[in-house]
Amino acid sequence: MGKGGKSHGEEEHCDNMAAWLLGINTLKIQPFNLPALGPHDARVRMKAVGICGSDVHYLKTLRCAHFVVEEPMVIGHECAGIIEEVGSEVKHLIPGDRVALEPGIGCFQCSLCKEGRYNLCPEMKFFATPPVHGSLANQVVHPADLCFKLPDNMSLEEGAMCEPLSVGVHACRRANIGPETNVLVMGAGPIGLVTMMAARAFGAPRIVIVDVDYYRLSVAKDLGADEIVKVTTNMQDIAEEVEQIHKAMGAGVDVTFDCAGFNKTMSTALSATCSGGKVCLVGMGHNEMTVPLTPSAAREVDVIGVFRYKNTWPLCIEFIRSGKIDVKPLITHRFGFTQKEVEEAFETSARGGQAIKVMFNL
Template identity: 50%
Template sequence: MNDNLTAVLYGIEDLRLEQRPIPVPKDDEVLLQMDSVGICGSDVHYLVNGRIGDFVLRKPMVIGHEASGIVAKVGSKVKHLQIGDRVAIEPGYGCRVCDFCKAGRYNLCDEMIFCATPPFDGNLTRYFTHPADFCFKLPAHVTMEEGALLEPLSVGVHACRRAQVGLGSEVLILGAGPIGLVTLITAKSMGASKIVITDLLQSRLDVAKELGADETLVVERGASETEVVKQIHALFGGAPDKTIDCSGAEATSRLSILATRSGGCAVMVGMGAPEVKLPLVNALAREVDIRGVFRYCNDYPAALSLVASGKINVKRLITHHFNIEETLDAFNTSRHGLGGAIKVMIHVQPKDTNNPK
């Protein structure tokens, strides 16, 4: 137990593999032997731009935050986990004592520690320590890859909860990337009666259709806003009562307001430019609620139960597999969408080592 190969981002376009010391867990932590780590759009963004908004890479940072692993050591105060347990890792945790944490909205904590968000290290490494209460034991039939995918799935769960999706909801989802697709399968499981999803790429919409979208719409670049709203309303036979923007482009942020039924709800998940031009008077005059989403909180248990019950299939999102030694190739594949890449999975241990036999 001396190999701790780790993927470290030193700066823009400078991702390296190196050996690091194996960490020692604190009393309330576990040491995890990492298994599967998915590549997120934010990981790619740090590689290409070195920052996301106010989060700026100023020193080398271990990359990766969509992950699962095996408990290798337990801290003295840890009671609910033991060596050998397979767990999904919720990568962000708050201070536990501020008003936000105590009210259960720890994703808004000013002291939030989140994997692979500067200045905090992520978990694309062979060994990693994490608070035990943010590790969720996987049932025997759930794979390690599914465990890693609970992270993006939790964003979809949080978005649908913020939109108050329920029985009979008609939901428009803008963007069919990984977050759009997990939002789609979550909305379906929560009882939405009709879901329309849009994207620029037909290939992504084909996957959305496979995952249960009722209708899909390719939005042509440069298409007029009025025309796109008309097309969306035609597909619904009216206006949707919930719109979830999983893109973050100014065009989709505007559409999320313009296409939503009066009195409905527009939820913004995707993050684009820090300032955008929105048809605010339109939203106010029609009482369209605009809600933000920042990651998730208290959503991992629901995401895990959705996967464990078989109600949703996240495995379809995984298009590519690499081992940790191939990390640079994995990032290149994810970044450029090579071979129709949706979710690229990096295996820190040989694939299927810890999966149900």
């Protein structure tokens, strides 16, 4: 266990390489020095890392919502790998264990952390959210209690998919999805699809999904949506589209998940949701929105915010292990970890089209 002290550690990790975001549309594989292994940490060899929409935002604009990249940063946060070394106090993991990593570290001192709502911690350190480095690297050091052991029947790629799936699981918990909740999902991108799958796993009897892109809707149908509705980006079409949605649902919409986060999707969600229902805002397409809140409030439609997730990895692993959720069809493209492939992978993800989840195999 690194008895040679500091110099041994330095020697061992100087060959550690990572994908650094250096500027707009500029990613470079460069050395990444790891911090010393603390008593409660694990050093993990990364094996599967997915690309998230936020990674693409950072690459294209150096910002995502109010987070701004001001200095070079290692990218990536959807990840799984193999334990290489554990700190002296770590009892539940040993080298060789396959793990999925939860990327956010709360301070566990503030009132939000103490209430268990650590996803809202103002001091949160989250992989690849500036100024914190991410996990698209050969190795990372991470708190061992945020490394979740994978069962034998689960691949490392499926382990990396626990991160996007966590968003859907947390949203379903926030909205109390169950066997009596008819669900509408706005947006059939990766987060819309995992939210749909999570809602089904939580027992939602009927799910309708809406998007502007027919290919994505066909994927949603293949993955288990009961009905799909193709819409436009035109605000004038909302009334007509709400009618189509109600027809497709065949019943009231109890909960709507807006997984896009635009004026149009949120306005549609508020109109389509039945009186006394809930609208859950998951996507963050617009920083600010103008939406018809007053008529919705008069019908007691609750608007629920969703930010990342908390305590979701054990349930995600169970859903995948048991076969209740199959995330494998979401992985449409795979790349290795070379300079050329890193650039190609991000271009593929940014283009969208038929790419749903782009995955690195390191």
